[in-house]
Amino acid sequence: MSGDYQIRRFEPAAKNEPDYDAAVAWSRAVAFGFHEESKSETRIDRGLAMSRADHSVFTGVYQTSEPAAYSLSAEVPVATFATWRKTLNVGFGKLVDAHLISAVTVRTSHRRRGLLRQMMSEDLALAKDDGVAIAALTASEASIYGRFGFGVATSEQSITVDTSARFKLNHAPEGTVEVADPKILLDLAPQIFEQQHRHLPGSIDRQESYRQYVSGSVGGDGADGDGGPDAKIKAALHYASNGDVDGYVSYKFGGWETEPATMEIVDLVAANSAAYLELWQYLGAIDLVERVKWSGVSVDNPLTWALEDPRCVKGSDPRDMLWLRILDIQKALEERQFPADGTLVLKVRDALGLTPGTFSLDVREGHATVTATDAAPDLELDISVLSSIYLGAVHPASLVAAGRIQENQQGAAFLAAQMFAVERPAFCPTHF
Known part of the structure; x- marks a missing residue:
C-alpha cells in the first residue's frame, strides 16, 4: 500500500x-x-x-x-x-x-x-x-482468502423439503410445539442458541443482529426502505417434557403466487435432537403448505435420515461456509481436546509469517502439548490447510491426494484424521 x-x-x-x-x-x-x-x-x-x-x-x-x-x-x-x-x-x-x-x-x-x-x-x-489464536470469516469470493492463511472449516447447503402426504418422520414424539409471538425471540433466541452452541463443533456465537432479524424486529421493507419490522415473520417454540423451551423456528410464507405453496425457514435452532425433529414435525404439518425451504443447512442434516421417505429432502448448492485462520499454532492446538492419542510432527508454511515452523503435536489422554522441534516432519502443509483440518472438515488423505499436504511418513494423514476428529460433523449456523 x-x-x-x-x-x-x-x-x-x-x-x-x-x-x-x-x-x-x-x-x-x-x-x-x-x-x-x-x-x-x-x-x-x-x-x-x-x-x-x-x-x-x-x-x-x-x-x-x-x-x-x-x-x-x-x-x-x-x-x-x-x-x-x-x-x-x-x-x-x-x-x-x-x-x-x-x-x-x-x-x-x-x-x-x-x-x-x-x-x-x-x-x-x-x-x-x-x-x-484463531480468526474466522465467511467468504463472498472463495478465491481471495487462502492467500491470507484461511481454510474452509465447515460447509452448508440449501434444502427443499416436500411436506405433502409423503412427509412422515420415524421418531417417538417428545415434548410439544406451540406458536408464539415472534417478538419473544428477542429474549429467547440467544438463550436457546447458547444451548445449541455448546454442543455443536464449528458453531460461532451470534451477533446482535440475529435476534433482531429472527424475531422480525428488523428486516422488513419498512417506510422509505428503513429496514423496520418484518410483519411476515412467524415463530414456533418447542417445549421439553419439563416445560423448558429448548428450540424455536422462525419462518415466513413464500406468498400465494409461489407454487407449490412454500414456507421459508428464517432460522431453526434446537438444543437437542428431539427439539429439532419436533420442530420439523410442526413444519411438515402446516395446512395449505406443501414445501419448506431452508438456505443454510448442514450437509450432514439428520432430517434426511429421520424420514420414512428420505427423497422428500432435496439438497442443492453445497458450498463453503466458515473459514478459519490459525494465528498461534501452539495455543490453537492446546486449546482443543483430541479424541485419539498420538504424536505428529508438522511443518507449517505461513506466508504472513504469523506462526510458521515445525511443531511436535503430542496428544496424551486427549490433551495436546505442542513444541517447536528440529525433527523430520511427518506432514508438511500450509497454515490454511491446518486450519481446514482443525475441526475435521476434510480428511487429510484427501488433501494429500490434492497435493495440499506432503505426507513424509506413511499413515500420518490417517493418524491426523483420527486425532483432529470432533464428536459430530462440524457446522456453523452463524453467518457474519
Whole structure:
C-alpha cells in the first residue's frame, strides 16, 4: 500500500459522537461494495447500534491525496473491514475466543494496490498480539482468502423439503410445539442458541443482529426502505417434557403466487435432537403448505435420515461456509481436546509469517502439548490447510491426494484424521 492511503480504525459511533460521520460514510461504502441499495439514515443508525452491541471495530482505508474531480469525497473509505470477538466451539464442548472478520470491500477503482493485504496483515497481527489464536470469516469470493492463511472449516447447503402426504418422520414424539409471538425471540433466541452452541463443533456465537432479524424486529421493507419490522415473520417454540423451551423456528410464507405453496425457514435452532425433529414435525404439518425451504443447512442434516421417505429432502448448492485462520499454532492446538492419542510432527508454511515452523503435536489422554522441534516432519502443509483440518472438515488423505499436504511418513494423514476428529460433523449456523 502506497503513501496515497492511510488506515483508520474506529468504533461504530452513535449520533453526536465524534466518529459518527465516519461510521455513516463507512456504512455507505460497505453497502456500495456489496451492491446494496443506498440505506436511509434510520437504517444505518440501526445497524450501527447492533455493531456497538457486539463491540465491533471498523477499519477504513482513505485517500490522502485530493480525489478526482466529481468523485466521492476522501471521507468515504475506498476499502472497508470490520472485526469483533465471539466464541468458537472447537469440539467436545470447548469454547475458545475467535476474531471475526466481515464487511470486507475494496472499491473497484482502487483494487490491486495492496489495500486488502495491508488491512488483513495488520489486523491479524493485532489479534494475535491480543492473545487470540484463531480468526474466522465467511467468504463472498472463495478465491481471495487462502492467500491470507484461511481454510474452509465447515460447509452448508440449501434444502427443499416436500411436506405433502409423503412427509412422515420415524421418531417417538417428545415434548410439544406451540406458536408464539415472534417478538419473544428477542429474549429467547440467544438463550436457546447458547444451548445449541455448546454442543455443536464449528458453531460461532451470534451477533446482535440475529435476534433482531429472527424475531422480525428488523428486516422488513419498512417506510422509505428503513429496514423496520418484518410483519411476515412467524415463530414456533418447542417445549421439553419439563416445560423448558429448548428450540424455536422462525419462518415466513413464500406468498400465494409461489407454487407449490412454500414456507421459508428464517432460522431453526434446537438444543437437542428431539427439539429439532419436533420442530420439523410442526413444519411438515402446516395446512395449505406443501414445501419448506431452508438456505443454510448442514450437509450432514439428520432430517434426511429421520424420514420414512428420505427423497422428500432435496439438497442443492453445497458450498463453503466458515473459514478459519490459525494465528498461534501452539495455543490453537492446546486449546482443543483430541479424541485419539498420538504424536505428529508438522511443518507449517505461513506466508504472513504469523506462526510458521515445525511443531511436535503430542496428544496424551486427549490433551495436546505442542513444541517447536528440529525433527523430520511427518506432514508438511500450509497454515490454511491446518486450519481446514482443525475441526475435521476434510480428511487429510484427501488433501494429500490434492497435493495440499506432503505426507513424509506413511499413515500420518490417517493418524491426523483420527486425532483432529470432533464428536459430530462440524457446522456453523452463524453467518457474519
